[in-house]
Amino acid sequence: MQATKPFHSVNNIPSGATLTVTASNISGNVQADAHFMPGAEPVDEVDWTLQQMEAGTAQTPLPGPGISIARVRVAMAQGSQARFDMVIKHNGTQIRRKFWELAADSNTTARIGLVIDVVGGQ
Amino acid sequence: MFMKRSKPAWPLALLLLLLNPASVLAESDCEDETKTWAECIAELLNRQNDAEALIKKSATEGANATEVPQRERSWESLIGSATASELNLEDFLSPLLANLDIDGLEDGEDGLRFKRNFPLTYGTLALDVQAKQAELFPALKMKLDEMDEDDLEEELSKEINNLDSVDINVSFSIDRFGEDNAIWWGRRFRTRAGAPTGYANLATKMFMMVKAPEMQASEKALQQALDQVNKLIQQSKPVDPNKPKTIGNTQQDDRTEIKAAIERFAAAEKADFTAFSKPLDEKKDSQYFKFGNLVANQPQFVVTANYSLQDELVGRDSWGATLKYEVGQANVNGLRRYCKKKGGFTLENYAEFLGSQDKALQKNWRISFTGSYKWVDSYDYMSPDNAVTLSLDESQEWDVSLAAGRSIRLTRDGTEVNRFDLEAKYQDVTGDTMKQGRLNATATFTQQINDSGLAFSTSLVYSNRPEFRGDVDEELSARAGLRFRLTPRKPKDTSQPQG
Numbered sequence: 035m036q037a038t039k040p041f042h043s044v045n046n047i048p049s050g051a052t053l054t055v056t057a058s059n060i061s062g063n064v065q066a067d068a069h070f071m072p073g074a075e076p077v078d079e080v081d082w083t084l085q086q087m088e089a090g091t092a093q094t095p096l097p098g099p100g101i102s103i104a105r106v107r108v109a110m111a112q113g114s115q116a117r118f119d120m121v122i123k124h125n126g127t128q129i130r131r132k133f134w135e136l137a138a139d140s141n142t143t144a145r146i147g148l149v150i151d152v153v154g155g156q
Numbered sequence: 157m158f159m160k161r162s163k164p165a166w167p168l169a170l171l172l173l174l175l176n177p178a179s180v181l182a183e184s185d186c187e188d189e190t191k192t193w194a195e196c197i198a199e200l201l202n203r204q205n206d207a208e209a210l211i212k213k214s215a216t217e218g219a220n221a222t223e224v225p226q227r228e229r230s231w232e233s234l235i236g237s238a239t240a241s242e243l244n245l246e247d248f249l250s251p252l253l254a255n256l257d258i259d260g261l262e263d264g265e266d267g268l269r270f271k272r273n274f275p276l277t278y279g280t281l282a283l284d285v286q287a288k289q290a291e292l293f294p295a296l297k298m299k300l301d302e303m304d305e306d307d308l309e310e311e312l313s314k315e316i317n318n319l320d321s322v323d324i325n326v327s328f329s330i331d332r333f334g335e336d337n338a339i340w341w342g343r344r345f346r347t348r349a350g351a352p353t354g355y356a357n358l359a360t361k362m363f364m365m366v367k368a369p370e371m372q373a374s375e376k377a378l379q380q381a382l383d384q385v386n387k388l389i390q391q392s393k394p395v396d397p398n399k400p401k402t403i404g405n406t407q408q409d410d411r412t413e414i415k416a417a418i419e420r421f422a423a424a425e426k427a428d429f430t431a432f433s434k435p436l437d438e439k440k441d442s443q444y445f446k447f448g449n450l451v452a453n454q455p456q457f458v459v460t461a462n463y464s465l466q467d468e469l470v471g472r473d474s475w476g477a478t479l480k481y482e483v484g485q486a487n488v489n490g491l492r493r494y495c496k497k498k499g500g501f502t503l504e505n506y507a508e509f510l511g512s513q514d515k516a517l518q519k520n521w522r523i524s525f526t527g528s529y530k531w532v533d534s535y536d537y538m539s540p541d542n543a544v545t546l547s548l549d550e551s552q553e554w555d556v557s558l559a560a561g562r563s564i565r566l567t568r569d570g571t572e573v574n575r576f577d578l579e580a581k582y583q584d585v586t587g588d589t590m591k592q593g594r595l596n597a598t599a600t601f602t603q604q605i606n607d608s609g610l611a612f613s614t615s616l617v618y619s620n621r622p623e624f625r626g627d628v629d630e631e632l633s634a635r636a637g638l639r640f641r642l643t644p645r646k647p648k649d650t651s652q653p654q655g
Contacts, residue, residue, distance in 0.1 A: 043198035069375070071382050100386040101194050107429065145429055149201070151194035 043149040044122065044130045049098040051124040051152070055106060056091045059117040059135070065109040066116070068092040072102060096122070098152030105147035110138035120148050186415055189404025193389055193414060196403060200422045268319075279342065282327040290321040290470045296537060299546050308539060312469055320467035327460040339489050343454050355451050355488065358501065362447065365503045374428035381421035388414045443510055449517060450491055453484020468537055472548070476530035485521040486513040520563035520572070528555045532588070551587035561600075574603040594621035 055068045096102050106118050115137045122130040134146045186196035274281040292313050300309040331342035333354035344353050389401065392410035399405050406414065460478045464471075494509040495501045510517070535548040561577030581596045597618040604611050 039198070039202045041198040041201040043192070043194040045192050045194055071379055072386075100390065101197065101382065103197075103382065143429075147201075149194045149198040151192055 040134070040144065040146040041149060042132050042147075043151065044132075045151045045153075047096065047098075047122055047130070047150050047152045048124050049096075049152055049154040051096050051098075051122050051129065052093055053096055053102075053104050053148070053150070054091055054093045054119075054121045054123070055104060056119045056121070057106075057116060058119070059115065061115045064114050064116045066118075067107055069105045069107060070094045070102070071105070072097050072100075096150060096152050099154060100152060102150045102152055103147060104150065105145055107143070107145050108136060109143045110136060114138050118146060122148075122150070186403055186418070190402055192400070192402055193385075193406075193418070196415075197385070197418055197421070200418060201425060276328075278332065279328055279330040280344075282325075282329070284323075284325040284327070286323045286325075287319045288321045288323065290316050290319075290467065292316065292469060293466075293471045293535075293537075295535075295548065296469070296546055299544060303544060305539075305544055308544065316467070316469055320470045322465045323462060324465070325460060325462045327458055329456060329458045339455070340492070341455055341457060343451055343456060355454075358488070359447055361501065362503065362506065374424070374431040378421070378424045378428045381417070381424040385414065385417045385421050388417050443507055446510055446517060447488075449520070450486060450488045453487035453520070453522065454489065455481065455483040455487070457481050468535075472535045473533040474530060476528060478526060478528035480524060480526045482522065482524040485519065486516040518563070518566060520566070520575075521560065522562070523558070523560045526555070526557045526559075529553070530555075549587045551585060553586075553588070554584040555581060557581035572604065574601065576601050592621055594619055 053070070057064075057066060094104075104120060108116065108118075110116065115135070117133060117135045119131065119133040121128055132148060136144060136146075186193075186199070191199075268287040270283070270285045272283050274283070292309065296312075297309065300306075300312075329342060331344055331353075333340040333342065333344070335354065337354075340354055343355070388410065392401070392414060393407045394401055394405050395407060396405055403411065458478075458480045460480075461476070462478075463475045464473060466473055490513065491506065491509050492501075494512070495505045498505045498508070530553045532551045532553075534550040535546065537546045538544070557579060558581075559577060559579040561575055563572045563575045565573040567573060577598075577600045579596075579598045579600075581598075582593075583596070584593045598615055600613055600615040602611050602613040
């Protein structure tokens with residue numbers, strides 16, 4: 035068991051990049067939503083508010099330049115598990131990737147996410 | 157020796173706290189001048205988490221889950237009651253009917269079994285093929301007993317293979333829950349492809365309505381705080397314009413201002429998460445979760461066809477078809493009609509509907525109608541030495557049953573504590589000397605004993621033909637039993653060769 039961080043920062047992300055958040059490997063009772071700040075509308079709407087969450091993906095273009103935050107809020111019942119991937123792509127190429135595997139020993143809520151420093155002009 | 161008492165420090169600390177109530181930055185935060193402002197924010201958010209963190213599982217890139225107060229009710233309990241009803245007709249009647257074999261439900265699943273559901277446009281097709289542990293045909297066994305042919309009976313019993321009795325069942329249940337459909341059928345929350353059905357969409361809409369006011373306010377504050385951070389970073393003057401804008405490469409005055417803005421953002425983030433984690437308040441919660449009861453009362457229409465293939469030592473081939481319709485009193489269709497009249501689905505209309513259906517939800521009446529037909533092939537058996545022969549004509553059987561039941565007591569959140577069910581069944585049999593047309597009536601009381609599915613049931617059974625009801629000779633009898641819910645056994649893999 036190691037102390038790990040729920041938030042990561044990624045720097046020098048070129049303007050025009052897109053961020054994809056994927057939920058997978060879900061077992062048990064998980065409720066989550068993906069929250070993007072500044073409040074760009076996700077390209078793919080994902081119904082993550084249901085408890086019996088299905089694997090799903092939400093994608094959003096990153097506004098820039100400036101700091102953007104992608105956050106997943108998760109509520110998990112005891113014994114549940116889920117994995118959340120965040121992938122940043124630019125011109126179709128993956129430039130950053132982080133993932134979190136969560137497992138709850140008791141009914142739990144948590145948040146995980148990326149603080150993204152977008153640089154360059156549009 | 158006396159020491160001089162120093163002045164207490166708490167008034168100063170209190171004054172500092174009052175002047176800067178949202179202070180979440182420690183002195184060491186954002187002091188590494190080589191770091192970026194994004195890294196500073198991430199650090200701060202992590203530090204806020206660390207204060208309450210309970211690491212659950214580590215991963216290559218990171219894992220964390222924080223301990224917060226337990227949620228009072230989960231979606232699982234809302235959805236569970238509805239999804240458990242998929243093609244599961246027994247739940248509609250008292251469980252005891254299944255236990256006592258009154259309804260003809262088979263007990264035990266020895267042998268091989270294959271079950272699979274196929275999604276179709278208007279519903280779901282379920283295929284269930286089962287090869288059962290076979291036994292000697294009861295009528296033949298009776299004949300052999302009458303003739304004292306014990307040796308032959310033993311010999312024939314040895315000849316029976318496990319695959320000598322195969323049942324094939326095909327069921328189709330209607331699933332209709334589109335926005336355009338006036339009446340919704342079935343109780344699925346998700347289609348087989350994983351897409352949410354109308355029930356899930358309605359429940360989600362309601363969830364967002366309940367949560368939205370407090371969440372929208374905190375999310376707006378969070379957004380504004382981040383906008384302010386970005387604005388200040390953008391306006392700040394670098395010490396060296398040719399270098400990246402790190403903390404160290406920001407003018408001191410700007411740096412102080414940005415840090416203060418980041419503090420406000422971190423405090424807003426914490427408040428927003430608290431709003432997300434906060435359980436639904438009691439009043440809304442109890443109404444909110446009644447939606448599960450409405451879904452469980454939705455109409456369900458199921459047609460089943462079955463074919464039974466039997467070796468001559470085991471029994472007679474037969475085929476049949478059953479049609480079953482079930483519906484509860486207060487359901488989602490009623491809610492949709494009500495909301496349509498009132499101009500749309502809102503929390504107010506939902507609450508009004510629940511208010512108008514209060515008695516119905518307490519009583520929770522459900523009815524089911526079943527009609528079935530069964531044809532059984534004729535039978536001719538002759539033993540190798542011609543000593544034993546058994547011939548039976550083909551027979552047909554029509555069954556019609558009507559069942560109704562209601563809850564007697566519910567808990568505050570709508571969970572059933574006990575219920576009462578009545579079932580009347582008429583059987584019309586032609587060509588079978590072992591059976592005769594009869595009327596059966598069953599009254600059942602079921603009491604849940606605990607949450608894990610232990611229930612106690614007791615029944616009164618009336619039959620106008622008691623001679624065909626087993627070892628009873630009265631028209632009225634009573635039965636009682638306990639019901640346990642065990643973990644369902646996984647179906648055997650029929651694709652593997654059987655040793």
